[in-house]
Amino acid sequence: MKDEITIIGTPISPYVRKVLAILDIKGVPFRCHPQIPFLGDDDFTRISPLRRIPVLRIGDFTLPDSTVIAQFLEEKFPETPLYPGDIEARARARWFEEYADDHLGRNVLFPLFFQRRVRPVVLKEPTDEAIVDKAINEDMPKVLDYLETEVPDDGYLCGTLSVGDIAIGSIMRNAFWADWALDASRWPRVAAYLGRLYSEPAIARLNKLAESMLGTSPKEHPAIVEKYFAA
Amino acid sequence: MKDEITIIGTPISPYVRKVLAILDIKGVPFRCHPQIPFLGDDDFTRISPLRRIPVLRIGDFTLPDSTVIAQFLEEKFPETPLYPGDIEARARARWFEEYADDHLGRNVLFPLFFQRRVRPVVLKEPTDEAIVDKAINEDMPKVLDYLETEVPDDGYLCGTLSVGDIAIGSIMRNAFWADWALDASRWPRVAAYLGRLYSEPAIARLNKLAESMLGTSPKEHPAIVEKYFAA
Known part of the structure; x- marks a missing residue:
């Protein structure tokens, strides 16, 4: 889907979970590709110059940095605000x-x-x-x-x-x-x-997902994450 | 003045100059107290828990972190926007x-x-x-x-x-x-x-100020800054 949101980054990272929690609370559909930063290749460096996670992808648009992504999501999906009004x-x-x-x-x-x-x-x-x-x-x-x-x-x-x-x-x-x-x-x-x-339900869910990934091999992570969000 | 804006931090810091440039470009009056972070006392730690500069002060409200201050200034003084509209x-x-x-x-x-x-x-x-x-x-x-x-x-x-x-x-x-x-x-x-x-005039001005402070004693800084902004 052209406008589908993908978050690149493993949910074990607190910065990735921050962004996933925001999407979940706002009720915005997303996919998660559980990238581990030190395993990324040159393509990953191109979309994340400092090789950090998460990276957001919507079509051809990519955006690194959890704080920048969080603010972007607030502006793109203003319902259920997660920034105070004052x-x-x-x-x-x-x-x-x-x-x-x-x-x-x-x-x-x-x-x-x-x-x-x-x-x-x-x-x-x-x-x-x-x-x-x-x-x-x-x-x-x-x-x-x-x-x-x-x-x-x-x-x-x-x-x-x-x-x-x-x-x-x-x-x-x-x-x-x-x-x-x-x-x-x-x-x-x-x-x-x-x-x-x-x-908080969204936070509890994401913590449970990350806990289920701890100690498992990175090779298993895509399947764990896919199964989790499909459920 | 109750609503006067004070920026605490030496203009030699690039983070302080970022905030001062934004105020200058927006035409917002301000004062600058040229604090050097490692010379700050406990009062400074209270308003800047990580002992970083700049800190913004308006009346009783204080705010640390140049990025947070920059966004705050954009929302409080939306004219002459420094964040793109898209x-x-x-x-x-x-x-x-x-x-x-x-x-x-x-x-x-x-x-x-x-x-x-x-x-x-x-x-x-x-x-x-x-x-x-x-x-x-x-x-x-x-x-x-x-x-x-x-x-x-x-x-x-x-x-x-x-x-x-x-x-x-x-x-x-x-x-x-x-x-x-x-x-x-x-x-x-x-x-x-x-x-x-x-x-850019605002940036050129601030660079000139900071250059005039390099190599001078911190004791002289308040007078240099006050004289500069009074001119």
Whole structure:
């Protein structure tokens, strides 16, 4: 189909799940091609110059970067908005998205996930426990202290569910998959907030899909993803 | 004045200049407090959790992150748009902004600028020539090869001047200040494109301001900036 939307990128990536969640919540049909970035060829570099996932494809139009894609989807499919209506609240939602994707994703989650899952499982190398220790005991607590002051008692960071919440929930989920545990007695508001987020039907579905892919061979992923979205 | 806009951050930063250029082009009055991020105190961390510049302040509302601020300014001051009207072109402009700010800024410009200007001038340490060599001879050529295929013969990346062009021009300018030279025979389209960008009055003004600050003491910066914008 000419205008069919394809998201290129494995749902194990929190950045891919962010975009898939937005499509699902908006009720927009899509296909997912579960690309793993370091297995991509030159064609992949052409559509994603930094070799990152996700990439969106509609006909001949391709677009990299989860934040750029999320904003594009909001403008193309404005129903069920995931950006607040108020200009200041919208800016805050984008800030939380940036904070999640950039700082929390790159500086906290990536070292943890890479050391605990990619190195031992994919690369058959030992985990560097000093890096894990820094991520869990130094960097993650600072993030949680910040979020604990920002998340409300009820609902979401900027009113109704927004792209900022989806981004934070996606990154955090991968930390759990790297055998990290949240101390709910130290950060009770964050714990309750993540509980609300992970009960959102679209997010729960995508987390379940990604969990079913963890530890399986990349060769099996296209079939797993196709079967999942066909169901 | 209650609704006066203050941009916190030194104009030597390409991210600060991006936001100042947008305000200038839109004709929005503003003040600039030339904060240097690593000299900020706890109050600065509170308004900029990642201790980055720029931060926007309007009354009690503060907002970090140049990309988030740029989009906020576009929505608050829609006249003289700096985001294309077409949804796909707008997404492309945001992609170029992301490519500039994130990859070009963080992975190419920062190592170069830090080694050639911050280490010898501010920290009184020797430059690591291996890092400079990689930035200039490996990473920057890849960026320029990519841009050479993307920039048009005339005009800008996504039609009229957009946030994507402003971001690219800002980052590149700091590379010139780190004694980098563009080989215009190898990348002629990029050279002509940057020439067009640096002739834009708002961008030319801000570059001149930043150049007048290079090599001066941070203590002198508030007076230089105040005098400049009062003129």
